[in-house]
Amino acid sequence: MRPILPAFVLLVTASIGVAQTTTATLTIDASHPAAPVSPMLYGIMSEEINHAWDGGLYGELVSNRTFQPPRRAGRPPQNWIVIENGNSEATLSVDTDSGPSKALAASLKLDVLSADAHSTAGFFNTGYWGIAIRPATTYRGSFYAKVADSYLGPITIRLVHNQTNAVAASTTVPALTSEWKQVHFTLKTGTVQPSANYRLEFLATHPGTAWFTLLSLFPPTWHEQPNGFRPDLMEKLEALHPKFLRFPGGNFLEGQHLPDHFDWKRTVGPLVDRPGHPTPWMYRSSDGMGLLEMLTWCEDLHMEPLLAIFSGYALDHTHINPGTDLAPYVQDALDEIEYITGDVSTHWGAERARDGHPAPFPLHYVEIGNEEYHDPSGTYDARFAQFYHAIKKDHPHLQIVASAPVTSAHPDLIDDNDHEAQRHFYRTAKQFFDDVHRYDTYDRNGTKILVGEWATREGTPTTNLGAALGDAAWMTGLERNSDIVAMASYAPLFVNVSPFAMQWEGDLIGFDALTSYGSPSYYAQVMFSNHLGDQILGSTLNTANPLLFESVTCDAKTGRIYLKLVNASSEPQSVDVKINGGGTIRAGMTITTLRGATTKDTNSITDPQHVVPIVSHKNTAKASFRHLVPQYAIQVLEIERKP
Ligand code: AHR
Numbered sequence: 133m134r135p136i137l138p139a140f141v142l143l144v145t146a147s148i149g150v151a152q153t154t155t156a157t158l159t160i161d162a163s164h165p166a167a168p169v170s171p172m173l174y175g176i177m178s179e180e181i182n183h184a185w186d187g188g189l190y191g192e193l194v195s196n197r198t199f200q201p202p203r204r205a206g207r208p209p210q211n212w213i214v215i216e217n218g219n220s221e222a223t224l225s226v227d228t229d230s231g232p233s234k235a236l237a238a239s240l241k242l243d244v245l246s247a248d249a250h251s252t253a254g255f256f257n258t259g260y261w262g263i264a265i266r267p268a269t270t271y272r273g274s275f276y277a278k279v280a281d282s283y284l285g286p287i288t289i290r291l292v293h294n295q296t297n298a299v300a301a302s303t304t305v306p307a308l309t310s311e312w313k314q315v316h317f318t319l320k321t322g323t324v325q326p327s328a329n330y331r332l333e334f335l336a337t338h339p340g341t342a343w344f345t346l347l348s349l350f351p352p353t354w355h356e357q358p359n360g361f362r363p364d365l366m367e368k369l370e371a372l373h374p375k376f377l378r379f380p381g382g383n384f385l386e387g388q389h390l391p392d393h394f395d396w397k398r399t400v401g402p403l404v405d406r407p408g409h410p411t412p413w414m415y416r417s418s419d420g421m422g423l424l425e426m427l428t429w430c431e432d433l434h435m436e437p438l439l440a441i442f443s444g445y446a447l448d449h450t451h452i453n454p455g456t457d458l459a460p461y462v463q464d465a466l467d468e469i470e471y472i473t474g475d476v477s478t479h480w481g482a483e484r485a486r487d488g489h490p491a492p493f494p495l496h497y498v499e500i501g502n503e504e505y506h507d508p509s510g511t512y513d514a515r516f517a518q519f520y521h522a523i524k525k526d527h528p529h530l531q532i533v534a535s536a537p538v539t540s541a542h543p544d545l546i547d548d549n550d551h552e553a554q555r556h557f558y559r560t561a562k563q564f565f566d567d568v569h570r571y572d573t574y575d576r577n578g579t580k581i582l583v584g585e586w587a588t589r590e591g592t593p594t595t596n597l598g599a600a601l602g603d604a605a606w607m608t609g610l611e612r613n614s615d616i617v618a619m620a621s622y623a624p625l626f627v628n629v630s631p632f633a634m635q636w637e638g639d640l641i642g643f644d645a646l647t648s649y650g651s652p653s654y655y656a657q658v659m660f661s662n663h664l665g666d667q668i669l670g671s672t673l674n675t676a677n678p679l680l681f682e683s684v685t686c687d688a689k690t691g692r693i694y695l696k697l698v699n700a701s702s703e704p705q706s707v708d709v710k711i712n713g714g715g716t717i718r719a720g721m722t723i724t725t726l727r728g729a730t731t732k733d734t735n736s737i738t739d740p741q742h743v744v745p746i747v748s749h750k751n752t753a754k755a756s757f758r759h760l761v762p763q764y765a766i767q768v769l770e771i772e773r774k775p
Pocket residue numbers: 179181381382383384502503555556585623624636
């Protein structure tokens with residue numbers, strides 16, 4: 133008969149879990165490195181999706197700032213609302229025939245029929261799911277405007293609380309002129325509560341007609357750069373220490389239709405000359421985040437650009453024929469490379485200098501197209517060769533990545549994909565567990581691998597602990613094989629978690645207008661990329677637990693060993709670690725642990741720190757020691773060694 137356990141014993145057992153019955157053994161060969169770790173292994177991938185940039189990383193607070201494309205006649209402009217305070221009367225419409233530039237040929241037309249100092253009239257912008265403000269902060273704004281002959285007077289601009297109508301900041305600009313002119317202003321907040329519940333108002337006190345466009349308001353940006361980035365999101369990326377940025381897409385590069393592809397020339401230069409363009413993700417890109425901004429983003433975070441080049445193929449399966457039809461696109465790519473790397477004596481290098489960045493950017497990697505295995509025409513091979521030869525002729529040092537298998541030329545890297553699913557690696561945790569050994573058998577002399585997009589898609593809007601376990605298991609495989617897997621970038625990076633902002637579930641970093649948070653997958657990435665070392669150590673894991681995974685690397689200079697253990701099972705797992713050769717092990721060991729009670733544990737905008745890494749120290753490291761990995765846990769053991 134089984135003894136009946138007292139209640140308190142049951143409780144304790146439940147909270148610590150029942151250890152796996154058999155202890156695993158992990159033998160590490162520290163006597164010599166098995167191979168070097170790729171110095172470029174962990175990067176990030178980003179594109180305009182989920183309001184990653186507009187309404188996200190790109191600091192602009194005003195949504196639909198240029199009224200592009202103009203909406204059908206009679207339809208009110210999106211995100212702009214007329215204000216008729218007191219007895220005032222006004223109408224708001226989009227004028228498709230008046231704008232300050234060829235690119236911005238439409239504008240917001242305000243007709244004030246009656247207004248005075250007590251009954252003001254105008255319009256407000258709703259922001260991207262609200263305008264976020266903070267106390268004692270300066271906001272810099274601008275707009276283009278002109279008036280008809282009628283007298284409208286000065287314009288007052290205010291940040292106003294949506295519920296209480298409290299004014300957090302206000303300023304007045306002088307009367308507008310009859311020619312299009314850019315007007316600058318600043319708004320300073322005082323003692324206010326941080327909140328995203330604000331709107332941006334523009335008010336007149338006299339009747340008249342005026343046109344406005346490129347209405348803009350920026351909070352303080354990362355390193356105070358003009359037209360810059362949101363600091364909290366940059367800080368999160370900085371903590372990842374990404375080695376490269378793969379951009380600008382993804383599907384965003386390709387476009388739904390050929391004319392909608394990322395046409396880099398229309399994304400550089402003054403904002404007033406950028407028309408924006410439709411994205412495949414159901415909203416239009418302002419292209420305020422253009423090619424130059426992406427390059428400065430790389431510069432800011434010390435990331436190598438991995439530039440994806442439009443290859444003449446769109447998501448609707450249309451393509452440009454290789455040969456003379458494709459030649460202008462190849463020339464665009466060469467121009468793009470010159471814009472990035474040319475000195476100021478070159479045409480496009482001089483253009484970049486005019487845009488504010490005289491120094492060339494480093495560029496070592498370009499990818500031709502995205503997910504070209506979807507192209508039913510079978511023309512990628514020939515299109516790739518045309519780009520490849522033209523680029524290599526002028527820039528032999530550039531590493532060229534093929535986005536699908538090719539035979540016409542020898543790419544330096546291939547962007548690998550899930551061959552069965554015919555797409556990048558968007559998978560369940562189980563699929564990653566089952567494929568952890570994918571690269572173990574790859575030809576060591578074959579083409580180097582870029583894993584250009586990958587993620588465990590479990591949890592929404594951001595991924596949960598179960599996904600982080602899938603990711604971490606997969607990363608152990610990438611690390612152990614990082615002599616052949618040269619680069620890997622998780623995707624998608626960002627999601628705005630506000631209603632209807634998301635197009636793709638299962639993202640790494642979530643945010644709303646005010647705050648942001650990292651998913652458990654984000655913390656798994658932080659742990660892996662910050663504890664990488666530069667040499668792979670051979671290891672042999674013997675275990676009856678199919679959900680236990682490992683990778684071992686070390687730092688050649690310090691001797692420190694990074695042992696990563698992933699236990700995706702529901703029970704703790706003890707592991708006998710044996711380190712053979714390679715010097716003396718010191719007892720002190722730092723352990724970073726990401727764990728939870730269930731795979732569904734997650735972080736959110738309201739509970740951002742539910743699953744975060746915890747750092748602890750133990751004095752138990754020796755050449756042989758026993759270690760207990762908790763259930764549902766990702767661990768990095770930093771073992772000190774005197775080589
Ligand atoms: O990451 C989301 C999309 O998934 C990318 O745009 C595309 O390359 C992939 O299919």
